[in-house]
Amino acid sequence: MWSGMAFHLSTQRYARLAPAIAICVVLAVPADAQTRITADQNRFSPADDVKLGQEAAAEVRKELPMLGDERLESWAEDIGRSLVENIPAEFRHDEFRYTFDVVNQKDINAFALPGGPMFLNRGMIEAAKTEAEVAGVMAHEISHVALRHGTAQATKGQKFQLGALAGQVLGAIIGGTAGSVIAQGSQFGLGAYFMKYSREYERQADLLGAQIMARAGYDPRQMANMFRTIEAQGGGGGPEWLSSHPNPGNRYDAINREAAMLQVRGRADTGQFAAIKSRLGGMSPAPTAEEIARGDTGRRPVGTSGTRSTVDVEAPATRYRTDQPGNFLRLAVPENWDRVARSNSGVTYAPDGGFIADGRQTAFTHGVQIGVSPSGGNGNLQRDTEQLLNAFAQTNPRLRQQGGFQRETIGGRAALTTTLSNVSDLTGEPETVQISTTRLRDGSLLYIIGVAPQREARTYAGAFQRVRQSVQLSDQ
Secondary structure (H helix, E strand, O other): OOOOOOOOOOOOOOOOOOOOOOOOOOOOOOHHHOOOOOOOOOOOOHHHHHHHHHHHHHHHHHHOOEOOOHHHHHHHHHHHHHHHOOOOHHHOOOOOOOEEEEEOOOOOOEEEOOOOEEEEEHHHHHHOOOHHHHHHHHHHHHHHHHOOHHHHHHHHHOOOOHHHHHHHHHHHHHOHHHHHHHOOOOOOOHHHOOOOOOHHHHHHHHHHHHHHHHHHOOOOHHHHHHHHHHHHHOOOOOOHHHHHOOOOOOHHHHHHHHHHOOOOOOOOOOOOHHHHHHHHHOOOOOOOHHHHHOOOOOOOOOOOOOOOOOOOOOOOOOOEEEEEEEOOEEEEEEOOEEEEEEEOOEEEEEEOOOEEEOOOOEEEOOEEEEEEEOOOOOOOHHHHHHHHHHHHHHHOOOOEEOOOOEEEEEOOEEEEEEEEEEEOOOOOOEEEEEEEEEEOOOOOEEEEEEEEEHHHHHHHHHHHHHHHHHOEEOOO
16 A cells, blocks of 8 residues: 655645625616616627637637636636626526636736636736726626627628638737737738727626626726726726727716616625735736747746756647556556656656656656555544645645535545645646545545646646546455
């Protein structure tokens, strides 16, 4: 049997950070006291919006560095869901799939694609003073989606067919240097028709966004404050968000006038904003659009002080191979992962470049490690797992648990999985760690640790899950 193997992470002691979200009952004042908004004519179907948005979102995730921090993603998701649930009935579309991703980019920007995908720059969150200001930007973007402004504006252009729209969307939605790189080869510029909205559409998104905020339990005046913050931080050139969201005129005053006609009851604030800002402050600085366009996404080069040179690591292969690292254990791993370390402590599988062993330290930045730890003897899987995490934290003092335990099955046995965050000693990057445990027949714990940089966490999450699901146990 193997004993617990130090996997050389690094983070703070974990704090259980289950989000506390108040469920608010919010009533707006009578409908005739708020601005009536009517969606424009649109020759595209809601299903077309979804198709366009999903195709573009897939490319965005390839081209822009996603932050991949589960705590921040969960927080943004909580805010987004609260807002989406309060879209007025006449603007709801059952086909739409709203998602909320945080981009690791310094520039103040946010955009939403037809059918629901939203991307919120880290720089936008860092610029905000309150959670409600972030919610204001998100409510504005959600309003563009709900009112179908992208395809409605394309309808006015008349020259775009669905295929042309799908092929040309990226340059307009991202903008800036990164967007121009992504849009190379574009036959048309969609800025005028697709995502650089008209002033009338901006006015509608401001007002409907304010109404959605009030219904969800946020003070809509905070949207006006955020837009003033964006303008103030723009400097001479102005933030990227303003270039694609022109001021419809007296934006601050118009939103506040609308807010005066709305009644907010309850409190939607999750109470997590201070912790989120602190968390962002502890990360490496986000790259700018220009740095992203040059291929510099903020990965720290590493040298001789216990760190290593930057190595490109391939994504997990889609084909898997079966391996038997122990006489009681079989599992499947991606074809491009090798068994890079094995001892009495455990076994590690990693892609090329994802593992280091230089005589001073042995650690990995991408891949999985499987080991066995003696049980604490109390017979309770969760308590024994917590004890194991405490032991790991002794050698990885910045390890933080991001939430509770998810129950699943590994090798036909009851198992627990939890997600933790970390900052790698090797690269200086934030990373995501998934730890799963199940009980062996002799009472010890089998643990499976998946590690990947936070910006690649979503890419690796499926691989980690598939490895867990492939486990076959034959211990007696």
